[in-house]
Amino acid sequence: MSDAIIDKLRDILRDSSAEDRDWDSVDGSTTIESLGIDSLSILDLLYDIDQDFGITLEAAEVIDIGTVGEIAALLRKRGA
Amino acid sequence: MSGHTINRRRVVVTGLGMASAIGVDEKSMWANLLAGRGGIDHLKCLDTTPYQVEIGAEVDREATTARLKSLRRRPIDRALDLAMVAASGALEQAGLASGPPPYDEQDVAVIFGTGVGSAQAHHTAFSAFFEKGVKGLRPTTVPRCMYNAISSGLSIHFRLTGANYMVVSACTSATNAIGTAFRMVRDGYAETVLCGGAEGFFDPFFYGVWDNLGVLSTNPDPARACRPFDTGRDGCVLGEGAGALVVESLRSARERGVRVRGEILGYGESSDAKHRTSPNPEGQALAMRRALADAGVTPGEIGVINAHGTATRSNDLCESQSIRQVLGAAADRVPVVANKSYFGHTLGASGALETIVALLGLEAGVVPPNLNLQRPDPECPVTLVGSEPQPVDSPLAMKNSFGFGGGNGVLVLRRIE
Numbered sequence: 001m002s003d004a005i006i007d008k009l010r011d012i013l014r015d016s017s018a019e020d021r022d023w024d025s026v027d028g029s030t031t032i033e034s035l036g037i038d039s040l041s042i043l044d045l046l047y048d049i050d051q052d053f054g055i056t057l058e059a060a061e062v063i064d065i066g067t068v069g070e071i072a073a074l075l076r077k078r079g080a
Numbered sequence: 081m082s083g084h085t086i087n088r089r090r091v092v093v094t095g096l097g098m099a100s101a102i103g104v105d106e107k108s109m110w111a112n113l114l115a116g117r118g119g120i121d122h123l124k125c126l127d128t129t130p131y132q133v134e135i136g137a138e139v140d141r142e143a144t145t146a147r148l149k150s151l152r153r154r155p156i157d158r159a160l161d162l163a164m165v166a167a168s169g170a171l172e173q174a175g176l177a178s179g180p181p182p183y184d185e186q187d188v189a190v191i192f193g194t195g196v197g198s199a200q201a202h203h204t205a206f207s208a209f210f211e212k213g214v215k216g217l218r219p220t221t222v223p224r225c226m227y228n229a230i231s232s233g234l235s236i237h238f239r240l241t242g243a244n245y246m247v248v249s250a251c252t253s254a255t256n257a258i259g260t261a262f263r264m265v266r267d268g269y270a271e272t273v274l275c276g277g278a279e280g281f282f283d284p285f286f287y288g289v290w291d292n293l294g295v296l297s298t299n300p301d302p303a304r305a306c307r308p309f310d311t312g313r314d315g316c317v318l319g320e321g322a323g324a325l326v327v328e329s330l331r332s333a334r335e336r337g338v339r340v341r342g343e344i345l346g347y348g349e350s351s352d353a354k355h356r357t358s359p360n361p362e363g364q365a366l367a368m369r370r371a372l373a374d375a376g377v378t379p380g381e382i383g384v385i386n387a388h389g390t391a392t393r394s395n396d397l398c399e400s401q402s403i404r405q406v407l408g409a410a411a412d413r414v415p416v417v418a419n420k421s422y423f424g425h426t427l428g429a430s431g432a433l434e435t436i437v438a439l440l441g442l443e444a445g446v447v448p449p450n451l452n453l454q455r456p457d458p459e460c461p462v463t464l465v466g467s468e469p470q471p472v473d474s475p476l477a478m479k480n481s482f483g484f485g486g487g488n489g490v491l492v493l494r495r496i497e
Contacts (some may be wrong), residue, residue, distance in 0.1 A: 043219035
């Protein structure tokens with residue numbers, strides 16, 4: 001089942017990356033670590049979330065997050 | 081050959097890679113050059129409605145995206161993307177890296193030139209800033225926009241652990257970068273250097289500033305617009321592109337058993353110290369003389385000159401005067417060729433693409449035609465290659481590059497027998 005928040009996160013992650021990987025397969029269970037996202041890329045991700053969802057997340061809120069699905073859950077909790 | 085001291089190493093080219101409007105591979109590019117097929121057209125990547133000029137030399141987007149995909153990359157910034165395509169070709173040919181990552185770490189330096197830099201990243205950042213203020217700035221704006229995004233991007237992707245930095249000197253950038261790489265290898269500071277230049281500036285702002293400068297051809301026929309040394313010329317045509325060369329010591333190349341594509345024999349540089357945009361024949365001649373002295377070659381030994389040849393009246397007259405100053409009577413027989421009528425003026429990449437063409441010409445013993453040269457300008461006192469490929473026996477070529485700001489760079493190249 002398509003999840004609009006996951007879809008949007010997938011687009012964000014793909015568009016800010018120079019890496020060509022199978023982005024279509026990214027889903028809620030995909031780990032952030034497996035996407036090669038480092039501490040600098042996390043800041044870009046928070047920036048894109050702020051621009052696209054209008055929700056400002058702090059780095060401390062996502063520092064322990066493991067998967068794309070967990071970010072989506074956090075965004076849902078914040079009204080996305 | 082009196083210019084070489086015993087402790088100077090011979091420097092050869094073992095890899096050539098390109099992203100140009102006439103090909104992203106050597107075979108296509110060379111075939112188009114010999115056939116007189118240029119790559120200048122109406123621009124597709126940019127809405128040219130607001131501009132006076134609507135033509136340019138674009139590199140095939142599908143071809144570059146496919147090459148990037150083979151490197152497991154997506155387009156991220158046009159200048160970096162084109163550099164990546166050219167570098168991958170050069171490294172593969174030199175037997176240093178091929179196929180997708182991961183690659184093994186190698187002690188190879190990266191010295192690249194650019195005039196404009198990461199135009200796309202700058203545009204994105206400025207647009208966001210003017211729309212949203214500081215809040216609009218992406219956290220990674222610095223690494224995306226820094227001029228060395230190109231050299232560091234190549235170093236990181238291909239895991240090249242030698243020095244990496246950019247040379248920024250307008251249209252002389254790539255020739256300065258190749259000259260710097262040549263000196264690094266010749267004098268023992270590096271064994272192998274990936275060098276060249278990249279430019280990707282078909283962007284609403286950067287295209288606009290060039291459109292506004294009044295140096296571009298307004299000829300409505302793209303195929304005939306760029307006419308170096310022709311009386312019908314009316315300015316240059318912009319092009320995007322990148323050229324990459326792997327240079328290393330001859331000893332290293334022989335030990336590795338790789339094919340040598342040519343030798344860099346000498347390099348000279350100078351500044352006009354006169355004007356921001358108007359060239360000066362004395363300054364250009366000084367760089368040529370220094371390159372010839374560095375190579376230990378007399379002017380009369382040069383077999384062909386690959387000119388800067390922008391197709392502005394100012395450049396053509398000045399460059400032909402400076403060539404005449406240096407060559408004297410030999411200018412009556414040494415053929416001069418300009419390549420920008422094929423792939424446009426690629427600014428900080430031009431020296432790399434044109435050095436590649438010069439090396440291919442030496443190797444093949446033939447110089448590609450001067451595309452669009454129908455009526456040679458009698459005010460240009462040089463001998464020009466005509467509309468057909470011209471056989472050249474001499475193993476020596478000279479490559480000129482000159483830039484806004486008055487910087488001049490010249491390379492002397494030799495065929496390896």
